[in-house]
Amino acid sequence: MQENKNPELNAAAIEKLCDGAxxxxxxxxxxxxxxxxxxxxxxxxxxxxxxxxxPARPVLRVxxxxxxxxxRAGRPWxxxxxxxxxxxxxxxxxxxxxxxxxxxxxxxxxxxxCLNALNQNVQLKWPxxxxxxxxxxxxxxxxxxxxxxxxxxxxxxxxxxxxxxxELEAQVGRALADAPWLxxxxxxxxxxxxxxxxxxxxxxxxxQGFSVFLPRWNALHAYAGQTVHILDHGQxxxxxxxxxxxxxxxxxxxxxxxxVNVLAGDVSLRPVA
Numbered sequence: 001m002q003e004n005k006n007p008e009l010n011a012a013a014i015e016k017l018c019d020g021a022x023x024x025x026x027x028x029x030x031x032x033x034x035x036x037x038x039x040x041x042x043x044x045x046x047x048x049x050x051x052x053x054x055p056a057r058p059v060l061r062v063x064x065x066x067x068x069x070x071x072r073a074g075r076p077w078x079x080x081x082x083x084x085x086x087x088x089x090x091x092x093x094x095x096x097x098x099x100x101x102x103x104x105x106x107x108x109x110x111x112x113x114c115l116n117a118l119n120q121n122v123q124l125k126w127p128x129x130x131x132x133x134x135x136x137x138x139x140x141x142x143x144x145x146x147x148x149x150x151x152x153x154x155x156x157x158x159x160x161x162x163x164x165x166x167e168l169e170a171q172v173g174r175a176l177a178d179a180p181w182l183x184x185x186x187x188x189x190x191x192x193x194x195x196x197x198x199x200x201x202x203x204x205x206x207x208q209g210f211s212v213f214l215p216r217w218n219a220l221h222a223y224a225g226q227t228v229h230i231l232d233h234g235q236x237x238x239x240x241x242x243x244x245x246x247x248x249x250x251x252x253x254x255x256x257x258x259x260v261n262v263l264a265g266d267v268s269l270r271p272v273a
Contacts, residue, residue, distance in 0.1 A: 009062055009187050017192030021199035025058045025089070036061040036088035037141055037157035044090065044145040044153050055090060055153075058202075060195055062087040083178075085160040085191065089198055093206045094151040097144055102210025102249030104128050104142045104264070107156050109216045110201035111138060114194055120179055123222035126242070126251045127264040131222050135177035137161055156198070211247060218244040227272040228253070230262050237267060 011027040018025070033039055040061055066086045093100065108124050115122045115130065115137075122132045130138040141157040162183035164176045182190060204212060218224070223242045230238040230253065240255035250261040251269070 009064060009191065011062075013188040014060075014062075014192050014195070017189055018199075019196055021203040022192070022196045025060050025195065025199060026055070027195075028059065028061045030061070030063050032065045032067060033061075033063045034067050035157075036063050036066065036086060037143060037155050040088050040090045040155045041143055041145065044155070058092070058199070059090040060087060061090075062191060083161070083163040083183075085162060085187065085194075086158070087191065088155050088157040089195070089202075090153060090155045091199075091202045092147055092149075092151055092153050093202065095206070095209070097146070097152050099209065100144065100152060100154065101263070102213065102245075102247070103154065103205060104140055104156075105217050105245060105249045106201055106205050106210055106213040107140055107142070107198065109213045109220065110197045111140070111158065111160075111194065112220050113216070114197035115179075115182075118182065118185075118190075118193070120182070122220075124217060124220040125222050126245065126269050127249065132177035132179070134222070135175050137177040137179060156202075158194070160194075210249060214245065214247060221245075223269070223271055229270045229272055230267050231270055232267045238262060239272065242269070 009029045011029045014027050014029075040059060043055065063086050093103075104127055105124070108128065108130060112122050112124055112130055120132060120137070122130050122137055125131050125136075128140045128142075129136050138158060138160040143155045143157070145153045145155075147153050160182075161176055161178040163180060164178040201213070221242070221244055224244060226242055227240065228242045229236050230251070238253055238255055238260055240253040240260065243252040243254055246252055246261055248261075248263075250263050253260045253262055
């Protein structure tokens, strides 16, 4: 590949590089916004019971810079202009919300497989993180809204670290992974490849659910066979050996009291030192 040209993100350029299900996605690029997830959720909410129509097609909204990005449990997602790829994808699925428990994990599989095809050697941390060398490279925030036409509209927000500064790590309070090689790529090509993978996965999930993603997630499990803590607001709920995930996307944990299947919710996983 040639040395970085790295042109500015451009919707038309991204569209030309899309294939398969991604060709059905409307693409929007903005220089700055508070949160791409909040933008799309507001659009979906405006169409609920107001006579306003929901989007006719899936929508990808990309921000060069987010000023109020969010992670799980409302935690802020700090960004630096140009150092990250931040985007959200709104997509309609036929399933009701209670059948979407494994969806964040399926999205993680799609992203991880795409990044590994780009030689990034990443793994998955239950339930929503992508790790490189044991440090967070990317995160996923999933939100949903009931669809008037049936099924569910979901908004999947993605933040991918490309270049992380010491100052950002100090703000976050922990070491982060980045991907300098990806930072040298044409951003439009990188985003198109990620969108191609996500669109194909969401199309597959809509038809088959999480079952087809389960073995793929377990093959990418960063803490398979390791002892971990499950924390809720800093308090240890469970400690045990992480065996993998089940058909509902729950973490299967072997504790001293027996097997526990942990529902994601707002809990988090930490390896035992």
